[in-house]
Amino acid sequence: xxxxxxxxxxxxxxxxxxxxxxxxxxxxxxxxxxxxxxxxxxxxxxxxxxxxxxxxxxxxxxxxxxxxxxxxxxxxxxxxxxxxxxxxxxxxxxxxxxxxxxxxxxxxxxxxxxxxxxxxxxxxxxxxxxxxxxxxxxxxxxxxxxxxxxxxxxxxxxxxxxxxxxxxxxxxxxxxxxxxxxxxxxxxxxxxxxxxxxxxxxxxxxxxxxxxxxxxxxxxxxxxxxxxxxxxxxxxxxxxxxxxxxxxxxxxxxxxxxxxxxxxxxxxxxxxxxxxxxxxxxxxxxxxxxxxxxxxxxxxxxxxxxxxxxxxxxxxxxxxxxxxxxxxxxxxxxxxxxxxxxxxxxxxxxxxxxxxxxxxxxxxxxxxxxxxxxxxxxxxxxxxxxxxxxxxxxxxxxxxxxxxxxxxxxxxxxxxxxxxxxxxxxxxxxxxxxxxxxxxxxxxxxxxxxxx
Amino acid sequence: xxxxxxxxxxxxxxxxxxxxxxxxxxxxxxxxxxxxxxxxxxxxxxxxxxxxxxxxxxxxxxxxxxxxxxxxxxxxxxxxxxxxxxxxxxxxxxxxxxxxxxxxxxxxxxxxxxxxxxxxxxxxxxxxxxxxxxxxxxxxxxxxxxxxxxxxxxxxxxxxxxxxxxxxxxxxxxxxxxxxxxxxxxxxxxxxxxxxxxxxxxxxxxxxxxxxxxxxxxxxxxxxxxxxxxxxxxxxxxxxxxxxxxxxxxxxxxxxxxxxxxxxxxxxxxxxxxxxxxxxxxxxxxxxxxxxxxxxxxxxxxxxxxxxxxxxxxxxxxxxxxxxxxxxxxxxxxxxxxxxxxxxxxxxxxxxxxxxxxxxxxxxxxxxxxxxxxxxxxxxxxxxxxxxxxxxxxxxxxxxxxxxxxxxxxxxxxxxxxxxxxxxxxxxxxxxxxxxxxxxxxxxxxxxxxxxxxxxxxxxxxxxxxxxxxxxxxxxxxxxxxxxxxxxxxxxxxxxxxxxxxxxxxxxxxxxxxxxxxx
Numbered sequence: 001x002x003x004x005x006x007x008x009x010x011x012x013x014x015x016x017x018x019x020x021x022x023x024x025x026x027x028x029x030x031x032x033x034x035x036x037x038x039x040x041x042x043x044x045x046x047x048x049x050x051x052x053x054x055x056x057x058x059x060x061x062x063x064x065x066x067x068x069x070x071x072x073x074x075x076x077x078x079x080x081x082x083x084x085x086x087x088x089x090x091x092x093x094x095x096x097x098x099x100x101x102x103x104x105x106x107x108x109x110x111x112x113x114x115x116x117x118x119x120x121x122x123x124x125x126x127x128x129x130x131x132x133x134x135x136x137x138x139x140x141x142x143x144x145x146x147x148x149x150x151x152x153x154x155x156x157x158x159x160x161x162x163x164x165x166x167x168x169x170x171x172x173x174x175x176x177x178x179x180x181x182x183x184x185x186x187x188x189x190x191x192x193x194x195x196x197x198x199x200x201x202x203x204x205x206x207x208x209x210x211x212x213x214x215x216x217x218x219x220x221x222x223x224x225x226x227x228x229x230x231x232x233x234x235x236x237x238x239x240x241x242x243x244x245x246x247x248x249x250x251x252x253x254x255x256x257x258x259x260x261x262x263x264x265x266x267x268x269x270x271x272x273x274x275x276x277x278x279x280x281x282x283x284x285x286x287x288x289x290x291x292x293x294x295x296x297x298x299x300x301x302x303x304x305x306x307x308x309x310x311x312x313x314x315x316x317x318x319x320x321x322x323x324x325x326x327x328x329x330x331x332x333x334x335x336x337x338x339x340x341x342x343x344x345x346x347x348x349x350x351x352x353x354x355x356x357x358x359x360x361x362x363x364x365x366x367x368x369x370x371x372x373x374x375x376x377x378x379x380x381x382x383x384x385x386x387x388x389x390x391x392x393x394x395x396x397x398x399x400x401x402x403x404x405x406x407x408x409x410x411x412x413x414x415x416x417x418x419x420x421x422x423x424x425x426x427x428x429x430x431x432x433x434x435x436x437x438x439x440x441x442x443x444x445x446x447x448x449x450x451x452x
Numbered sequence: 453x454x455x456x457x458x459x460x461x462x463x464x465x466x467x468x469x470x471x472x473x474x475x476x477x478x479x480x481x482x483x484x485x486x487x488x489x490x491x492x493x494x495x496x497x498x499x500x501x502x503x504x505x506x507x508x509x510x511x512x513x514x515x516x517x518x519x520x521x522x523x524x525x526x527x528x529x530x531x532x533x534x535x536x537x538x539x540x541x542x543x544x545x546x547x548x549x550x551x552x553x554x555x556x557x558x559x560x561x562x563x564x565x566x567x568x569x570x571x572x573x574x575x576x577x578x579x580x581x582x583x584x585x586x587x588x589x590x591x592x593x594x595x596x597x598x599x600x601x602x603x604x605x606x607x608x609x610x611x612x613x614x615x616x617x618x619x620x621x622x623x624x625x626x627x628x629x630x631x632x633x634x635x636x637x638x639x640x641x642x643x644x645x646x647x648x649x650x651x652x653x654x655x656x657x658x659x660x661x662x663x664x665x666x667x668x669x670x671x672x673x674x675x676x677x678x679x680x681x682x683x684x685x686x687x688x689x690x691x692x693x694x695x696x697x698x699x700x701x702x703x704x705x706x707x708x709x710x711x712x713x714x715x716x717x718x719x720x721x722x723x724x725x726x727x728x729x730x731x732x733x734x735x736x737x738x739x740x741x742x743x744x745x746x747x748x749x750x751x752x753x754x755x756x757x758x759x760x761x762x763x764x765x766x767x768x769x770x771x772x773x774x775x776x777x778x779x780x781x782x783x784x785x786x787x788x789x790x791x792x793x794x795x796x797x798x799x800x801x802x803x804x805x806x807x808x809x810x811x812x813x814x815x816x817x818x819x820x821x822x823x824x825x826x827x828x829x830x831x832x833x834x835x836x837x838x839x840x841x842x843x844x845x846x847x848x849x850x851x852x853x854x855x856x857x858x859x860x861x862x863x864x865x866x867x868x869x870x871x872x873x874x875x876x877x878x879x880x881x882x883x884x885x886x887x888x889x890x891x892x893x894x895x896x897x898x899x900x901x902x903x904x905x906x907x908x909x910x911x912x913x914x915x916x917x918x919x920x921x922x923x924x925x926x927x928x929x930x931x932x933x934x935x936x937x938x939x940x941x942x943x944x945x946x947x948x949x950x951x952x953x954x955x956x957x958x959x960x961x962x963x964x965x966x967x968x969x970x971x
Contacts, residue, residue, distance in 0.1 A: 095756070095765050207814065211766025213756055277733040280766070280814060288745035291950040292659065294942035299543075299656050308547050309654030309737065 041151035041177035043114045046071075046144040048156060055145075067231040071145065074229035080142030081112040088213060095212040109203045110194040113147055114139040148190050150179035184256055188221050188263035195219035196267040196317065199274035207280035216285060218316055220368070221260020222253050222375045249341035249383050257375035258324060258339070268317035278313070284364050287311040297429060316364050323354055323372075341386055348376045348398075352443040355436035366432060367409050373439070374402055390446040397442040401435040408432050487620035488594040491579045495586045495597070496520045514608070514685040519675035520586065526673035526934050532565040532583030540656060540939050547655035560652070563645040564637040570645030589633050591622035609690040625695065627707040628836060631665045631714035638663045639718040639774075640738075642725045650737035658938050659742060661930070662773040662868045665711035666704045667875040671932035678703065681903060684894045698843045699892045702883040705849040708876045709784055712777025713836050715872075717829060719774035720806070724825035727818050734815035737768075743866060743949070744768040754954055758864040761804075763811035770810060773868035775803055777876050778832070779859065780852045785838035799835070802828040849883035850970070856880065857965035860958050867952040871926045873961065878917055878928070881968040885909040913968050920964045925952065 050056040050068045059066035072078050083089060084102040093101035101107045131140045146152050152159075155176040159165045165173075170180050181187050196219050197204040205217050234252075272282050280288075288311055290298070324347075339347075355369050380387060380395040387395065408428045498506070502517035511517065524530050535541050536552060544550075550557045555574065562568040566580040567588035579585065587593050596602045596619040607615075612623035623629050638660060640647045648657055679697055691697075719739075726735045737745075745768055747755070756765075763769075782799055786792035806828055809820035842848075856877050865873060886909050893899060917923050927948050931941040 091756075095759065097764070206766075208764050208766040211760075211764075213765075277814070285749065289749050290746060291748050292742065292746050292946050293950075294658075294939065294946055296656075309649070309651040 042153040043139075043146050043151045044153055044156055045139075046141050046146065048152065049145050054160075063231045063233060068145070070229055070231040075231070077143035077147075078141070080110070081140045082142070084108075084111050092209070092213040096208065106209075109201065110143075112139045112142055113194075114141075114144070143194070148179065148181055148187075150174075150177045153177065184259040185263065188259050189267075191221060191224065192219060192263050192267045195224065196264050197271050198267060199270040204271055204279070205281060206275075210281060216281070218364075219260070219264050220257075220371050221264065222257040223371055224260075225256060226253075247340050249339075249344065249386055251339040251341075251344045251379045251383075253375040254344050254347065254379045255339050257372060261321060261324060261372075265317045265321050272313075280311075283311040283313055284316070284362050286363055316368065323350055341383070344376060344379060345391060348373070348380065348395075349443050349446075351376065352398075352436075352440045356433075356440035363409065366405075369436075370402065370405050370409060373398060374406075377402060388447050394442040394446050398439050401438045401442075405432055405435045408435075486595070487592045489575060489579065489587050489592045490594055490597055491576065491587075492520070492524075492582045492585045493578075494593065496524075498603075499586075510686065511603075513683050516675075516677065522673055522675040523586070527675070528672075528932060528934060528936075529584035529588075530582065531934070533562075533581050534583065536561055536565055544652065544655045544657055548652065559645055560647070560649075564648075570643070584637075589622065589624055591616065591620045593620070595619045596621045605686045608685075608687045609694060611694045627665070627703070627710040628714060628840070630669075630707075631711045632718070634663060634665050634668065635714055635718035638668075639715065640722045641718070642722060642729070647722070647726075647736075648738055653738060653742075658942055662771075662872045663711075663715060664708065664777070664872055664875040664879075665714075666707040666879045667928075668930065668932070669707075670704075670879070671930045673933070680892065681899065683896060683899065700843055700845050700888045700890055702844045702846065702849050702886070702888065704879050705852065705883040706844040708777065708879050709781040709839055709844070709852065710836060712872075712876065713781045713832050713839070715774040716778050717832050719771060720825045720829055720832075723770055723806075724822040724829075727816060727821045735818075739770065740768040740815070741771045741866075743868075748950070754864065758954075760811075761807060763807060767811045767814050769807060771868065772866055773872045776859075776865065776869045776872050778835070780855060780876070781835050781839040783851065783855060784842060784844065784848055785835050795835070799828075799831060802831050844883075846884060846887050849880050853877060853880040853884050853965060853969075857962050860961040863958075864954045865957060866954065867926070867949045870952070870954070870957045870961075871928065874917075874922050874926050874928055877961065877965065878913060881913045881916075881965075882906070882910050884968070885912070885970045916964055916967045920960050920967075922957075922960055922964060924948075925956070925960075 046068065050072075052058075055065065055068040057065035058069060063070055081102070084100075084107055089101040089107070093099070093104060093107070096104075096106075098104040098106070102112075155173065155178040158168070158176065159173075159178070174180060179186060179190070181190070192198070193201060194203055195217055197217065205214055210216050268282065272278055351369065351373050355373065377395055377398045380391070381399060384392055384395070408431055499515075499517055499520035501521060502512050506512055506517055536545070545552060545561070548557075550561060552558045552561070559568055559570065562574075562580065563570065565583060566575060567584055568575055568580065574580075596607075596615070601607055601619065602621070612626065615621040616623060622633060624633065635641070636644055637646050640660075648660065653659060679692070679695075685691075723735070723739045726739045730736055760767075760769075778799060779796055782796050783792045786795055802824070805824040806821065809824045810816040812820060856873055860870075860873055886906055889902075893902065917928070923929065925948060927941075927945050930936075931938050
């Protein structure tokens, strides 16, 4: 961490965590970014993918062959650039003093990451014509195929030879600029570059941007993937991290969640360290942003240890790391193999205790515990036959309780999902707590818990 | 910059006035070291209940001699210490790990709640428990109450400035001095150790409301009479002269104007000092506008709609309310509209420089803020002195009222600024309907007539304010009576704040003004 953190802020980065984060960073090196010794791979544009016989099919049953069509028709990534031309974006740009959102590098870095200057346009040989603006050229495709799968200059031709490409090792493919998006770590990192922000590439939705009207980023890998229109068939054995599982228990969502937590937190840490004083986007929004009320449930629930009036840091990206660490050997899991049934059950028991003790009763911390439990519970229910009867009952009880928690975490009937949890008050906190308590009791009654 | 071409005569007048006034202003109404606190008991001997002796001596024509009784029976200031012992007070102390009996940790509470200022000796336990006592506002009394100097009729003919510098008595009738005394607690003064930190607020200390001294004084149980209400007394003519009294002066409107300047002065001083001396990664949050951060996030936000005055969004500004009344004094100090336009532009530029220093980076640029703040403070001094030199007649009150109504239509004011505007508007509206005689009538019937005219006017204005719902929407009535619990009124106040609609206020204030305007 570059600047010394202010002493009043609870920073506490446990060492094993850093090691885990570093190992992930290491695992990612060379998979996505071009290596320094050669010029960066060039983009060719998504038009080259769109042929009907390649990825532009109209398949309704299975995504294979229709990847481009799904992306262009259903995926909001395809509209990332045109977003910058609409009214809300214009107003955001105006408040920030930008001439236009679709010409501002700050915006284009995520909304149209490929081309944002004439020089770059000249370097690339896009099949689709980039749009010329007053300040240069931009790619109007938004976040397109190559943004995740890698610039296709070198691998476009080889990958058309299907049989040979299939037998090409991933390392060889990566040497051509292709990215292994089946790897959860690589994938999470790609998402996090924009959806969390990246200090290296200068992508950040900071407090200025949020105050100008940009939605706050709240990335959670597993639920984001679940909500994205999949242009792939989600098969657990695709992910190298999962295919190595030995006990036949497929913890797809739990692993996705865990990888997402680690990668997002690593990105978050770097962003935090990149600015001094810390940018306010890294605090819990609702630590400050709540109407002043009397009586105040916040006063009632204050932690004895927390210093009054000091905003809490990183409650979105860092809330689960210590739990993850204490329950499973993160490093081993990510490097060696999938989470086992025992890992997942251990994690669930840990979450059940954490939920009931949930000390910082903020909307953000509560939502993170909810998302974690949701991922784990889905895996448990999917692998029901492998559970002992007591755990099966507990998993079903948890699913019920989570449904009830979700309703209480949702923002008040707003059609625009940007409002704050205005009625996240003492009553909701108490009701949510009751449900978490119900989950804790359900798991404390299981044989696994008793056997420990 | 002391801009503006003034006529030489006006300049001389201003300079003379400034000289008198400057020496009369205690820098922060702090008594000089040799003077000592005597305690409430020494005042109570005489100011509790007038004895026959004083009636015979006609002392009661000058002073009621029931001040101490009113204070101890009705005034919330007398409860200030006891608030610390309530459930809320105890909870705050616990959260902040403050032990009230302890010498060091409790001073941050007792500086305001019992007038135990930084670097001053701790008041005796009995005095501490009396809260904000006589000497907190009138000055420590060892040199004027003991020996009984102030009981002599000759005391009245002393210049207020001498009373302070030579004897330690604060000239609480002077609007600037009074505003400084009030503001030292009601806004804060780090030199005196009076500063409610964000940590204290977050532990549960009720938010400080904006302060308009005339309104605050008006809602307080009065233990004083204005000069206009007093029958003749010994040495009256000299008293009026040394106190700069002018019969045709609307003292309350004058108090609004100068109180408005002082509010910004106190806020600026607090901000500059906190920025210069604060030890954290950023200045204490308490010097910024609470509601800049403390609002629910919503997609239909009037803040986004209003914009951020050309500054980057997301950088909390200083409280807006403290600057809203300053233009009144600027206009009053100016000879005409053209001069006002010029000096107002100068003020706006200096204020903007402060805002820019604050917005340069989140929570301000520590180098630029004190510089910009000092420039603004210098300008405010000049305005204050020039405004003090001119009487506030009925026309001036009317013009000020019209300015407020027009300003409100041009800007988006937040809840606290709107309260400040509405409080000021009410005082000005009362004066705008009263024409004062050139010379004070000293006969009892004439005084009564004057008082009754003021009462009638006040009733009319209050009815208009109540009918417009401004009273209710802005909670203009302060919890100033002994029976009003401040924590008890917080739920309604904070609800009103979160439900406040700036657009509604713009229309309503203008409408209200039209109704109270005297043709």
